[in-house]
Amino acid sequence: MAILSKIRDRSGFLIIVIGLAMFSFVVSPKNIIDFFNSKNIDAIGVVNGKDASYKVFATRVENFKAQNRNASAYGGMYVENMVWNQLVREKIYETKLAEAGVVISEGEIWEAIISSKEVVNSNQFKDSEGNFDENKLKAYISGLESDASEQGRNLLQGWLNYEKAIKQNLLTQAYNSLVNVGVTVSETEAVNDYVFNNTSVSADYVYLPFSSIPNTDVKVSKDDVANYINDHADLYQTEATRDLNLVKFSFTASQEDEEEIKQSLSNLIEDKEEYNKISKSTELIEGFKNTKDGFLFAQESDSDLPLIERFQFENELPTIAKEKIKNASVGSVVGPYKFSQYYKISKLLEVKQIPDSVQASHILINFAGAQSAQPTVTRTMAEAQKLADSLLIVLSKSKRKFGTIAQNYSSDPGSASKKGSLGWFGYSAMVPEFRDFCFENKRKSVGIVRTAYGFHIIKIENQKNFKKAYKLATISRQIQASEKTENKVFEQAETFANDIRNGGDFVAIAKERSYAVNPVNGLKELDVYIGSVGENRKIVKWSFDAETAVNDMQRFDLDEKGYVVAVLTKKQEKGLMSPSSAFTKVEPILLKQKKAKILEEKMLASSLVSIAETNSVKVEHFDDVTLGAPTIPGVGIEPGVISAAAVSKEGALVTNVIGVKGLFAIVNKSTKIPEVDATKVDVKAVANKVKSNLSSQLFSALKEEAIIEDFRASRY
Structure with missing residues (x-):
């Protein structure tokens, strides 16, 4: 009894022990240790000493995926990377502003919200006179918070995301403003900027391109690379x-697999006899060729591609079977034929001349629950149909009233303002029910069609470019x-x-x-x-x-x-790149340096003419090339060469100037320094340019300086 009593007293402890014992059968000891590691439980990372919450991160990821049905199309880790970058940005700005003693208050966020164009211009938050009503916005938010439906939760999450975006924008603006306060440009600095960008130089030169020396003549070893990256260690740090x-x-699929797939399709075409075990008799099973309903047969045959239940123009037909389909008689079957990654058989159901474009007008009568219907719509489906039928009766007596009725009754505001006109549209522009009415009926026809949007009273205004079109029932089998x-x-x-x-x-x-x-x-x-x-x-x-x-x-x-x-x-x-890893990056640099030394030996003459003759090249010339746009015609952008020419003494030979594309010898002919014209020096414009450059580069600099630990790899 004493033993049983102790077991009862420690039952909770025993459950934990047994659970961990079972856990250890399916999880490695390393994973158990990782599971109880606090960094993996509580944080997805650390930014400047502040934890980035795993719960917040995971919630944002799931919310984004829930609100964006096509999120999976972005590819693996896209959403996770996006949310991580947002969190890092927020943490960096929050810590920097905290250091500066700046806090973004709830009041500031609210003021930014009610000043934003998206909110102020929304009809949802305007009063009867068309002015923004703050109380309507508050009521809307309150309604979201009390709405327990899935749609309500999604709308609330969307609003919270909007608030976060507003806050992040305020954080960014606040820090950028703090930094920009300390950024000033004096008149002297603005003048220097103007003079630098507009100073021009003319010079004669000899150009020996690096490409004149084959790479095979210059060897770069791993030791060369190792020495270089050790001397430039800060430039060659790498992640693991x-x-x-x-x-x-x-x-x-093998050739044998393909033959089996083709044969399985061939077996569907003709009628065949099968023994029925229930009736104990042989029955005739109708094939694809003789079936009365080609689409139903294809559906029941489990086609691997969705059926195209519409007419197709000649340019839409599968290329390899196009001519056979065009020459086939209605009811016949074409195939099996191979198209893309499928084998197919197609039954020709109908051939018809139809327009490729239609001009039409419509009156949309929607109902509660119809696609795109506003929440204020309370009309039932039956009531919508009754209204559409009564309007059609009116139009049957006088089609001229169509525009007026559209303006007064249509739930499509875009076309209602144009008396129901949709203009011209192509065959695939509309939903199937609407399309079929417009393209398969005659010009001036008026009728009612129901779609997911409601009941449409359609009037076909005009049709053009009639072409032969084909309706096919196609059974597809994937080649696998x-x-x-x-x-x-x-x-x-x-x-x-x-x-x-x-x-x-x-x-x-x-x-x-x-x-x-x-x-x-x-x-x-x-x-x-x-x-x-x-x-x-x-x-x-x-x-x-x-x-x-x-x-x-x-x-x-x-x-x-x-x-x-x-x-x-x-x-x-993580750390300094190995020589083999850095080789492809460093080799071009060292090749350039080694080629420059070889070319230096070819520039020992005392004049440009002599250097040119020694190397069988010509003395070239450039005129009025500015430091702000240092492009040498026929060579390319060479800022170092233009700068060297501009500061050299007029008439003096300067050799061994290493450029982007080769080695240069230069003789300055003239340097033109512009006179300072106060009307051309805009201190404010230069200051704005500096601040703009600073703002665009600021976050990158802050991120580079930040200490960031990323734990995502342990979870994803």
């Missing part, structure tokens, strides 16, 4: 990166690998991976088996896309796992697309 080699094994082919691909991937596990050389074995090796270099911890594999966070996380070592290999499933075998070839930790 990983290099991989990948071999991809894709599920690709069979289970047999997928099993074969798995066997290839697993055999390759197993050979690597047993000590085989990744590249050598891949080459021997004609597998393409895809290198992926400079992969970062929060990257999403991986070369030819596409989006795959699993591979990124594996490559950055502390337990993954160089030359480790792993096979990954690519969902339903195949497999990839990856090997980690290099780790670059």
Whole structure:
């Protein structure tokens, strides 16, 4: 009894222990430690010593995705990166303003809201005289806060997001204003700016391009690169990166798979006899060719593409089957034919001459719940139909009243103001029901059509450009690998991976088996896309796992697309880039330096003419090139060369001037320094230019200075 009593007393503790024991079966010890690490629980990152809340971050991400149905189309981590950048920006400005003793109050935010064009110009918040009414805005917000419906919650979240955007804008403006207060431009500085940009120089020169020396004649070693990045360490800092080699094994349909797909479609065309186990008799099963309802047959055949239940003009027909469809008789079946990634069979249902453009007018009678209906609409669907029918009766007696009725009754304000006119529109511009009435009826026809927007009374004003159009019922089968082919691909991937596990050389074995090796270099911890594999966070996380070592290999499933075998070839930790990582960036710089030394040996003569003759080139000339626009005709932008020419003594030879594209020897012919004209020196304009440049670069500078820790890689 004493033992049972102790168990009861400690039951809560035992549940936790048992839970953790079960947890440990499915989660590695490393993940358990990470789970209880406070930084992973409470924060998504730290900015200048201030936690960026994981809860706030995750809520914003989910809210954005909920309010933007197409958020997935942005691609992996797009939303997460966007929200993270917003949080970082907010934290940076908040800490900087706090240091300056500046706080953005709720009152300031409210004043900014009721001064914004979006709010002030909204009809929703105007009184009967068309003036902005603050009380209407307050009532609207109060209504959102008390609305527990899904739509109400979404609208409230949208409003809160708007408030955040207003606050962030105020933070940015406040800090920029503080900085700009200390930015002044004196008249002397404005004069100097004017003189600098308008000083011009004319000179003779000899130009020896770097491209005149082949890269093969100049060698840059890894030691050269190592010495250079050590001397310029601040320029070659890097995030942690990983290099991989990948071999991809894709599920690709074999020729045998394609033949099976074609045959499965062919089997649908003709009638066939099948034995019915229930009736114990042979029955005739109608095929696609003889069916009375081609669309229904296609739907029941589970086409892999949506059916196009409308007429198609000649330019819309699949290219490979176009001529056969045009020459087919109504009721016949064309195919199987291959188009894009599908095999298809198409039954020609109807051929008709229809216009490619229609001019029409309409009167929209919407009802509560119809698409785009205002919340104030209380009319039921039955009431809307009754009203539309009664208006049609009036119009049947006098079509001339159409414009007046549209102005008085139509729920479409855009066309109502034009007496119902929609102007000219193409075949695919309108919803199917509206389109079919306009393009398949005759000019001057008037009738009622119901769509998702309500009941439309339509009048066809005009039609033009009649063309032959085709209505098809098409059954599509996607060309994809069979289970047999997928099993074969798995066997290839697993055999390759197993050979690597047993000590085989990744590249050598891949080459021997004609597998393409895809290198992926400079992969970062929060990257999403991986070369030819596409989006795959699993591979990124594996490559950055502390337990993954160089030359480790792993096979990954690519969902339903195949497999990839990856090997980690290099780790670059955060800090100074390694010589091999920096090689492609530094090599052009060192090549330029080494070529410049070689070209210096070709500029030892005492005159431009002698230098030109020695190098079999001509003495060239440029006139009145300004320091503000330092472009040498025929060469390009060369600010260093123009500056050197401008400050050199007139008539003196200056050699070994290193430019962007080569080495120059220069003789200054004249330098023109403009006289200071007070009317041309605008101190305010120069100050505004400086402040504008400062504002555009300020956040980048603040972010570079900030101490930012990003924990997202542990969660995504």
